[in-house]
Structure formats: structure tokens, C-alpha cells
Amino acid sequence: MTALLLLLGLAQAVEPIDISAGEQFSLQVDGVVGAAPWWTSLEDPLLTAAIDEGVGKNGNLGGAWGRIQQADAIAIQTFSALLPAASFDLSLNSAPCNGCTSLPPTFQPAPNEPELLHNGSALFVAGWQVDIFGRQTAAWRAAALDSRAAKTDREGSEIAIAGLIAEAYLDVITATERVTLIETQVGAQENLLELITLRYEQGTASGLDVLQQRQALAATQALLPDARILKRMRGQQLSALVGRTPNNPLDVADGLPVPTDAPATGSPADLVGNRPDIQSADRRMAANRARVTSAQLGLLPSLTLQANAGWTALWISDRTNDTTYGFGGVMSIPLFAGGARHGAIRQARAGRDIATHSYNQTVLDALADVEGRLVTDDEKRKKLDAVTRQEQAAREAYAESRDRYLEGLDAYVVVLTSQNAQQSAELARLQAHRDAIGARIQLYGALGGPWTQHDRPE
Numbered sequence: 001m002t003a004l005l006l007l008l009g010l011a012q013a014v015e016p017i018d019i020s021a022g023e024q025f026s027l028q029v030d031g032v033v034g035a036a037p038w039w040t041s042l043e044d045p046l047l048t049a050a051i052d053e054g055v056g057k058n059g060n061l062g063g064a065w066g067r068i069q070q071a072d073a074i075a076i077q078t079f080s081a082l083l084p085a086a087s088f089d090l091s092l093n094s095a096p097c098n099g100c101t102s103l104p105p106t107f108q109p110a111p112n113e114p115e116l117l118h119n120g121s122a123l124f125v126a127g128w129q130v131d132i133f134g135r136q137t138a139a140w141r142a143a144a145l146d147s148r149a150a151k152t153d154r155e156g157s158e159i160a161i162a163g164l165i166a167e168a169y170l171d172v173i174t175a176t177e178r179v180t181l182i183e184t185q186v187g188a189q190e191n192l193l194e195l196i197t198l199r200y201e202q203g204t205a206s207g208l209d210v211l212q213q214r215q216a217l218a219a220t221q222a223l224l225p226d227a228r229i230l231k232r233m234r235g236q237q238l239s240a241l242v243g244r245t246p247n248n249p250l251d252v253a254d255g256l257p258v259p260t261d262a263p264a265t266g267s268p269a270d271l272v273g274n275r276p277d278i279q280s281a282d283r284r285m286a287a288n289r290a291r292v293t294s295a296q297l298g299l300l301p302s303l304t305l306q307a308n309a310g311w312t313a314l315w316i317s318d319r320t321n322d323t324t325y326g327f328g329g330v331m332s333i334p335l336f337a338g339g340a341r342h343g344a345i346r347q348a349r350a351g352r353d354i355a356t357h358s359y360n361q362t363v364l365d366a367l368a369d370v371e372g373r374l375v376t377d378d379e380k381r382k383k384l385d386a387v388t389r390q391e392q393a394a395r396e397a398y399a400e401s402r403d404r405y406l407e408g409l410d411a412y413v414v415v416l417t418s419q420n421a422q423q424s425a426e427l428a429r430l431q432a433h434r435d436a437i438g439a440r441i442q443l444y445g446a447l448g449g450p451w452t453q454h455d456r457p458e
Helices: 002-010 038-042 045-057 059-080 135-202 207-221 223-241 268-274 276-297 340-406 412-447
Strands: 085-096 116-130 302-315 319-332
Touching: 038 045, 038 412, 045 135, 059 135, 135 207, 135 223, 135 276, 135 340, 135 412, 207 223, 207 412, 268 276, 268 340, 276 340, 340 412
Parallel strands: none
Antiparallel strands: 085 116, 116 302, 302 319
């Protein structure tokens, strides 16, 4: 009978996606995803300190621990149904006697009869609903899987929080470097303005050259206020992410980390063990399958064993005590409940199919996420290489045009053009560097890893 019910539970069920180990990502980096936190590969102790502080203080993660505790408590309550229950019960009752001493009772007062009848008991009572067919075991398994899913949800939140903190940390460094870079450009333009002004006074440069250089200098100086505002805002955002007040900034490195080789991606099948969102969806799918089994087994009989032992006492005019005990069992055979049990089965099956669909979509989204992050990481690295070459060429072109202008071989407009090109290339290289590191962080987040799988804090 049990086997038949289990077969009925699996009938018409949505099947989960099977990720073949033979499939590969379009961009494959051999190896296994490392067990150590990914940010250690960037070799920045200040970044490590920021993430450790943020993971410890972030309010979202604190709430996630609370949800784990709730799920654990539900699992404990469900498991308790598998164990015997015992209690020690004391009772005392008083009631008017009114002929209670007569046999049979007359319910009329008799001469010298006490006004009240007292009776009491002290009993040790035990009961155990025997899980004959495993219905309660299946329910407990479902609750335990929900608890494990809550834990992996927290691990997924930790990956997301670590990524957000790292991105904010990079933004602070980038904003700081941007201010420094613009200040350097202002200084270089001021020096060039002094040379052009001197040449103008000597009659070797026109007044237009001086005005154009003043215009270029003012345009660069106008970039500084916004750059400084952005630097301050980025610092405040990072402080908030790690649980600090906005006026309590974190220390950051002097420059962006150097991009390293791409991390090992493993195979698509490795994502099941490395990404918390897939693990969580898998466990919820298994939990809902267990609920289907539990609901179906609810159609079968149940057996409850009962026992009691203790004392009873009766007070009328004299007190009498008796030792009492008893034991037995109740077999309950479901016959009719208005369709409640069959409705519970249909509800459980619907939950199972919903969880399976969710699991399948989570797997597909994870595969697409990793594929996209791999391509982005590769292309952003190529862009950084190209922009770095562009910056170097722009520097050389500006230096050459400046020398030729001072020697009287070229017009100032050539210097102005090459100067603008160099400054644009410097800012573009800074942003490309930031984007390349950001793409690597997002790739790490997409790959997941076992580094989040640790015990909860005390």
C-alpha cells in the first residue's frame, strides 16, 4: 500500500533538470573553484577587513540567521511528533454531595451527610503515536530540508553582500584616484599655461594660444568639485554597507588591485555544489516531495499507544485512596473527512511542482549567469589592455606635440588636441581598470564556492 502511494505521488511530477557533467562553458578555465574566499586572491588586506566587518555587521545577514533559527525550531517541533509524550497530571474537584452517599444516589440530602464531595488524582500519563508507515518521518524530513534551505539562503546573501562591499570598496578607490588624476592634470595644464604665457610675452605665441589654454584649464578644474563629491558619497556608501555611520570611513588601498588570471570555472555540474541558490532550490524541491509523501500516507491508519499510572483519592466523610494504572492503544482508520486529506495531497503535489519549476529555472539562470560573467570578464580584460595601450600612445603623442610646439614646429591647436586626448585616455583607463576588477568580482559571485558554508555565529 505504501509503495502504491509513493508511486502515485511521483506520477505526473515535473522532473528536475539534469546538468550533464560532460557539458562545458563556452569559456572554460580548468580546475576546481577554490574553497578560500575569492577576495583573498586580490591580496588586499584592507578589502579583506572590510568584507569581514561587513559580513559580521550587515543587518540583512543578521535577519537571515533569525530565519535559520525559525526553520530549525519548526524542524524540532515536527521531530517531536515522532517521540513519546509524557506528563504528570494533578487534579482536584469539589462538588455538592446532595445524596451522593446513597446507593443508588437520591440527589436528596441525607441526615449527617457532608455538604461537599472531594475527589483528586495524581497520574503519570504517557502516549506515543507510532509512525507505522513513516508519515511523520516524511513531515520531519521536509522541515529539516527547509531548515537547510534557509541556511543556504543565508550563504547566498553572504555572497551578495561580499560582492556589494567589494564593489563599493573599488568605487571608493576609483573615486579617490579620479580626484588625484584630475588634480595632476590641472597641475600639468597650469605648467603649460605658464610656458605659453611666457612665449606670448616673448612674442613667440599668440594671445589666442593663451586663451585656449586658460579655457582648457578651467574645463579640467570644473571636473574637480563633482569628483570630490563622488569620492565622499562613495565612502559613505561603503561605511553604511559594513554597518558604520557615514562619518566613520574605512581605510582603503592606494590603488586598484591588479587583475589576475581568471579563476577556475569547473563544469556546469559543479554549480550545484557551489551556488547556494541552486542548493536552496534543490532542498526546497526535496522538501516538497517529502510533503507529498507525508500527505499520501495520511490516508493510512494510525496507531496511538497510551498508558497511565498513579493514585486516585475520594473524600466524603472519610478519605479513600486507590492505586490505579492502565494501558492500551487506539487504531484510527480514516474513512471520511470531507475531502480534507485528498485536498492536502493535491496541495502538496502543487507545491512539489512549483518547487521543481523553480529549481529548473534557477539552474538555467545560473548557467546563463556564469556564461555571461565569463564573457564579460574576458571582454573587460581585453578592453583594459586596449585602453592601456591607448593611454600610453596618447601620452607619447602629447609629449611629442608639446615639444614640437615649444620648438615652433607645430601650432598650439595640435597641443590642445593631444592634451585633451591624453586626459580622456587617462580617465578611460581608470574606468576600464575598475570595470575589469568589477567583472572579476561578479564572476566570482556567479561561480559561488564552498567558502560560505560555515557554522553560524554564537
